[in-house]
Amino acid sequence: MNLNLIKEKVLEIFSRHDLVLYDLFEERMGKEKILTILVDNEIDHVSLEAIHMEVLDEINDDLPDD
Secondary structure, eight states, X not given: OOHHHHXXXXXXXXXXXXXXXXXXXXXXXTTEEEEEEEESSOOOHHXXXXXXXXXXXXXXXXXXXX
């Protein structure tokens, strides 16, 4: 997983929504790898879900299949 490439794509999306990226990192939960993206804004869950789907659509090819 290329975190720098993913971060660039996330920053581009966040800039369109006036969001501030607080942190982006990879972690493990059991055997699963988790990509955590922290936002430094207050945002309602409806908007968050729409932005989540936009980010996922953009970075899906950059995520490992395992």
